Amino acid sequence: MSTFLHVTLVTETYAPEINGVANTLGRLCEGLRQRGHKVELVRPRQNGEAAPAVPEELMLCRGWPIPGYPGLQWGQTSMHKLLRRWQRRRPDVLYIATEGPLGLAALRAARRLGIAVISGFHTNFPQYTQQYGMGFITRLLTHYLRWFHNRSRFTLVPSVSQKLELERRGFERIELLSRGVDSQLFNPSRRSQALRASWGVGDDEIAVLHVGRLAAEKNLSLLKTCFEALQHSYPQQRLRLVIVGDGPQRNALEQQLPNAVFCGSQRGEVLASHYASGDLFLFPSLTETFGNVVLEALASGLAVVAYDEAAAGQHIRHGHNGALAMPGDAEAFIDAARWLLEDSETLRRVRLNARQHASRQGWNLIIDQFERQLREVCPQEVGLPVKSLS
Known part of the structure; x- marks a missing residue:
C-alpha cells in the first residue's frame, strides 16, 4: 500500500x-x-x-x-x-x-x-x-x-x-x-475579568454558563428550571446565567429568561474566553451523539453538570471532575448542580480535575x-x- x-x-x-x-x-x-x-x-x-x-x-x-x-x-x-x-x-x-x-x-x-x-x-x-x-x-x-x-x-x-x-x-x-479537544485554545488562562464584568459578574460571584445551539432538541427548558432552583437554594450567592449560541429558540428563551446574558454565537479565541470566564456549566441535552461542548468546557476548567451519556458519560467521573445525572431525571440534574455550589472548595477541586482530565484528550x-x-x-x-x- x-x-x-x-x-x-x-x-x-x-x-x-x-x-x-x-x-x-x-x-x-x-x-x-x-x-x-x-x-x-x-x-x-x-x-x-x-x-x-x-x-x-x-x-x-x-x-x-x-x-x-x-x-x-x-x-x-x-x-x-x-x-x-x-x-x-x-x-x-x-x-x-x-x-x-x-x-x-x-x-x-x-x-x-x-x-x-x-x-x-x-x-x-x-x-x-x-x-x-x-x-x-x-x-x-x-x-x-x-x-x-x-x-x-x-x-x-x-x-x-x-x-x-x-x-x-x-x-x-x-x-x-x-x-x-484543543486544550491550548480552550484553557483557563483565557479567563477575562473584563468579560465577566460585562456580564455583571464580580470576582466572587458565579457565572453559570451554557454553550450550544438554541434549539428544541437541546432540552433548554431545564436551563431555566435548574437556574431558578439554584437561586432559591443559594439566595446568599449571586448567580448570573450566561448563554452562548444562537438558534430558533433564542427569542423564546430571551423572553423566559429576561435577566440572563445572551452572547450569541462565538468562535475561536473569543469563544474560548467565554468558556474560561464561566464557573459552572449546565448541559441538559439528551440528544447528543457526543457533545463537543462538554470537552471544551472541561478543558476550560468548568464544573460541568450533564446527563450520564455521550461525551459526559465517557469523560466525567461523578464527584471528581464534574457531576452527572441519570438521563431524563431532571431533579437529579438539579441536585447535581446544587452539590457543586454547596461550598467553594468542592467547586474549585472539581474544576481543577476537569482541566487536568481534558488536557489529555487531544x-x-x-x-x-x-x-x-x-x-x-x-x-x-x-x-x-x-x-x-x-
Missing part, C-alpha cells in the same frame, strides 16, 4: 458553520492533510462562496435550506456528476458524514464504482423528530438510516452509548471514533485512529477496486 491516501469527505455541513459536526470534520480533514494525505471535500456551496481555488480538493454543490435551521442546508448533486468526477480522479476511500441527498448520491456512486465507504453517525435525527412533534416519522427515519449505514464498510460513532443504541436498532459494523490520537480506520478498508494496492457490500 502506498504511504498516502486519497480520501473524499462528503458532508452537508462544514466550517465556518458553527456546530459540532462541522468542528469535528474540520479537525479530521486538517489532521489528514497534515499527515500528507490528499483530502477532497464534497459539500454544499455556502452563502456568497466563490468557486474553489483548488478544484481537486473541493467540490461545491447546490444547497437547500433546512426548515427551522437557518444557516444549515441539505446538499444536492447527481450521482452521475460524482461518477464522472471519481472516474477521472478515483479516491481510495470515502467518508460520508451526513445521510441527506448529497450523502445518498455519494453512497450510490461509490457502490457503482466499487470504492470503499465508511460512514459517520454524527446527528441523532430519530431523537430530533420526537422533539419537533414528528414522532410519526421516527420509524421511517430509523429504517432509512439503518439501510444507509449498513451499506458502508462500517459506521463510526463517537460514544459507547451511541454504539449500543444503534446496535440495539439493528445497525451493523459499528466502530468507535471519539472526539478530542486530537492527535483521534486522527491517528481515523487514519487507521480509513486504511483498514482500502484495497491492498491503493487504486484497485474493492468489493462492495450487497
Whole structure:
C-alpha cells in the first residue's frame, strides 16, 4: 500500500458553520492533510462562496435550506456528476458524514464504482423528530438510516452509548471514533475579568454558563428550571446565567429568561474566553451523539453538570471532575448542580480535575485512529477496486 491516501469527505455541513459536526470534520480533514494525505471535500456551496481555488480538493454543490435551521442546508448533486468526477480522479476511500441527498448520491456512486465507504453517525435525527412533534416519522427515519449505514464498510460513532443504541436498532459494523479537544485554545488562562464584568459578574460571584445551539432538541427548558432552583437554594450567592449560541429558540428563551446574558454565537479565541470566564456549566441535552461542548468546557476548567451519556458519560467521573445525572431525571440534574455550589472548595477541586482530565484528550490520537480506520478498508494496492457490500 502506498504511504498516502486519497480520501473524499462528503458532508452537508462544514466550517465556518458553527456546530459540532462541522468542528469535528474540520479537525479530521486538517489532521489528514497534515499527515500528507490528499483530502477532497464534497459539500454544499455556502452563502456568497466563490468557486474553489483548488478544484481537486473541493467540490461545491447546490444547497437547500433546512426548515427551522437557518444557516444549515441539505446538499444536492447527481450521482452521475460524482461518477464522472471519481472516474477521472478515483479516491481510495470515502467518508460520508451526513445521510441527506448529497450523502445518498455519494453512497450510490461509490457502490457503482466499487470504492470503499465508511460512514459517520454524527446527528441523532430519530431523537430530533420526537422533539419537533414528528414522532410519526421516527420509524421511517430509523429504517432509512439503518439501510444507509449498513451499506458502508462500517459506521463510526463517537460514544459507547451511541454504539449500543444503534446496535440495539439493528445497525451493523459499528466502530468507535471519539472526539478530542484543543486544550491550548480552550484553557483557563483565557479567563477575562473584563468579560465577566460585562456580564455583571464580580470576582466572587458565579457565572453559570451554557454553550450550544438554541434549539428544541437541546432540552433548554431545564436551563431555566435548574437556574431558578439554584437561586432559591443559594439566595446568599449571586448567580448570573450566561448563554452562548444562537438558534430558533433564542427569542423564546430571551423572553423566559429576561435577566440572563445572551452572547450569541462565538468562535475561536473569543469563544474560548467565554468558556474560561464561566464557573459552572449546565448541559441538559439528551440528544447528543457526543457533545463537543462538554470537552471544551472541561478543558476550560468548568464544573460541568450533564446527563450520564455521550461525551459526559465517557469523560466525567461523578464527584471528581464534574457531576452527572441519570438521563431524563431532571431533579437529579438539579441536585447535581446544587452539590457543586454547596461550598467553594468542592467547586474549585472539581474544576481543577476537569482541566487536568481534558488536557489529555487531544486530537492527535483521534486522527491517528481515523487514519487507521480509513486504511483498514482500502484495497491492498491503493487504486484497485474493492468489493462492495450487497
